[in-house]
Amino acid sequence: MKQEELNFEKEQFTQTMIPGKFAKSMRTCVLWQFIRFAVLNVKMIIVVQKSH
Amino acid sequence: MARLVVLGGGVAGHTTATFAAKWLGSEHEVVVVTPNAKWNWIPSNIWVGVGRMSKEEVTFDLAPVYAKAGITYKQAKAVSLNPEGSDATDKAFVSIEFTEAGKEGQTENIEYDYIVNATGPKLNFGATPGLGEGSNLGEHTVSVCTADHAVHASEKLNEAIEKMKGGTRQKFLIGTGHGMCTCQGAAFEYMFNIEHELNKAGVRDMADMKWISNESFMGDFGMGGLHMKVGGYVVNSKVFTESLFAERNVHWIIGAHTNKVEAGKVGYELLDGTMGEEEFDFAMLIPPFAGVGLKAFGKDGSDITATVFAPNGFMKVDGDYTPKAYSEWKAADWPKTYQNPTYKNMFAAGIAFAPPHIISRPMSSPNGTPINPTPPRTGMPSGIIGKAVAHSVTELMLKGENAHLHEAPMTKMGAACVASAGKGLFDGTAAAMTVFPVVPDYETYPGTGRDTDYTFGEIGLAGHWIKHILHYLFIYKAKLNPGWTLIPE
Numbered sequence: 001m002k003q004e005e006l007n008f009e010k011e012q013f014t015q016t017m018i019p020g021k022f023a024k025s026m027r028t029c030v031l032w033q034f035i036r037f038a039v040l041n042v043k044m045i046i047v048v049q050k051s052h
Numbered sequence: 053m054a055r056l057v058v059l060g061g062g063v064a065g066h067t068t069a070t071f072a073a074k075w076l077g078s079e080h081e082v083v084v085v086t087p088n089a090k091w092n093w094i095p096s097n098i099w100v101g102v103g104r105m106s107k108e109e110v111t112f113d114l115a116p117v118y119a120k121a122g123i124t125y126k127q128a129k130a131v132s133l134n135p136e137g138s139d140a141t142d143k144a145f146v147s148i149e150f151t152e153a154g155k156e157g158q159t160e161n162i163e164y165d166y167i168v169n170a171t172g173p174k175l176n177f178g179a180t181p182g183l184g185e186g187s188n189l190g191e192h193t194v195s196v197c198t199a200d201h202a203v204h205a206s207e208k209l210n211e212a213i214e215k216m217k218g219g220t221r222q223k224f225l226i227g228t229g230h231g232m233c234t235c236q237g238a239a240f241e242y243m244f245n246i247e248h249e250l251n252k253a254g255v256r257d258m259a260d261m262k263w264i265s266n267e268s269f270m271g272d273f274g275m276g277g278l279h280m281k282v283g284g285y286v287v288n289s290k291v292f293t294e295s296l297f298a299e300r301n302v303h304w305i306i307g308a309h310t311n312k313v314e315a316g317k318v319g320y321e322l323l324d325g326t327m328g329e330e331e332f333d334f335a336m337l338i339p340p341f342a343g344v345g346l347k348a349f350g351k352d353g354s355d356i357t358a359t360v361f362a363p364n365g366f367m368k369v370d371g372d373y374t375p376k377a378y379s380e381w382k383a384a385d386w387p388k389t390y391q392n393p394t395y396k397n398m399f400a401a402g403i404a405f406a407p408p409h410i411i412s413r414p415m416s417s418p419n420g421t422p423i424n425p426t427p428p429r430t431g432m433p434s435g436i437i438g439k440a441v442a443h444s445v446t447e448l449m450l451k452g453e454n455a456h457l458h459e460a461p462m463t464k465m466g467a468a469c470v471a472s473a474g475k476g477l478f479d480g481t482a483a484a485m486t487v488f489p490v491v492p493d494y495e496t497y498p499g500t501g502r503d504t505d506y507t508f509g510e511i512g513l514a515g516h517w518i519k520h521i522l523h524y525l526f527i528y529k530a531k532l533n534p535g536w537t538l539i540p541e
Contacts, residue, residue, distance in 0.1 A: 016298050
């Protein structure tokens, strides 16, 4: 059984979403995260500028 | 020469004092009164609490920094304010009591022309029986509210890990220690950093982990939750938060007022009025915040504390404090300039100002116990408010009492928040979020109360890199190293 399916077995977790293996691997994929790092920085700088 | 006194040397106070000193130059005096000898980058305390950073990495000595900035530094705590002076003087003054080694208990009255109250919170452990006494942590739980607390927490965590390695299961209980707590984010970060460390130590399967919180739903965070853009959808933070807990196999108790802490056990009351108990081997419960207990006196010595401060001890500023039903709350209730309405030379910044009301929907149990998070005003909002107040006070001092006051309402201010879910250069993760504005404005943004173009969140390694870089960046800025003014709050 996949890990997310194991967790869905638990009553408190049945009504949410749980990432699968691919989604989780992308979270620590260095190449993809470099791209997200750039995107997040731009988004955050915009919010910081709007707030000052 | 006029004198500005800043009470407190945390994010808000340090920002106010350092910018004011820079803008005022040597013509005027800036005095900082803070009981602490060291500045602490509190967001990194969670990493001290899991042994991934030392106390020295998250703190530095204030005295040399203030000497460099030309700021007069008094290591002392403020005790009372006399905004009208006293029978001996017409000048406003603040009474302080030194905490500096060798001068403990000595007192002094400091006259001021302007004063900024940025004392931050009293960590009110004493509000929950067994959680602690007054502002002191008790013996049954740990805390990451200060660097020293976090060092102690790390030691206890190591003991728990050793027990698990020896074959003894451990129950971890992390969350809020009272029904009126804020700062759920710090507890959230500590929970997932512990989970990350247990995985690294190879003992995650020996740990039962549970979250206990006063939030009425997961992901409230004291802001009434938020709707953010994730993967092309606009998603409520409840879904985002529950997903992470389910993925990491962390169960939760929500809508809980922790009303008792004993050795290995907490008692709680839920929003439906039922009472429960939860056992633990390791618990980190955030205390509620209160004002630091400053008193205020009139010229004749009469107690005017209730005029200057709200009942919770936070300073009244230019917000609308008229009691109203939740349906009547408006963005306009929130303060803009943080100037005290009675004494115009008095301001408050950061946690020290009294919010007009909470942000989350008010809740209470059938027994009448209020159970709802109080508004967060730490981090970026504290810094921005501190800088706006420094702007206002500087202009008042340089241009006179009719000078323009700068505004920084939390209803027009966003916040970038990076919540660590585990530290590691290649295996760390953090939830990177922005919210705009912090306090929802349903008139400007019908529906969610916020601008969904600027309210988003995602979890990943990139978030961890950002949090780690911000750690160094903000300590660099707080030390007033070259170019410090270019780094935004």
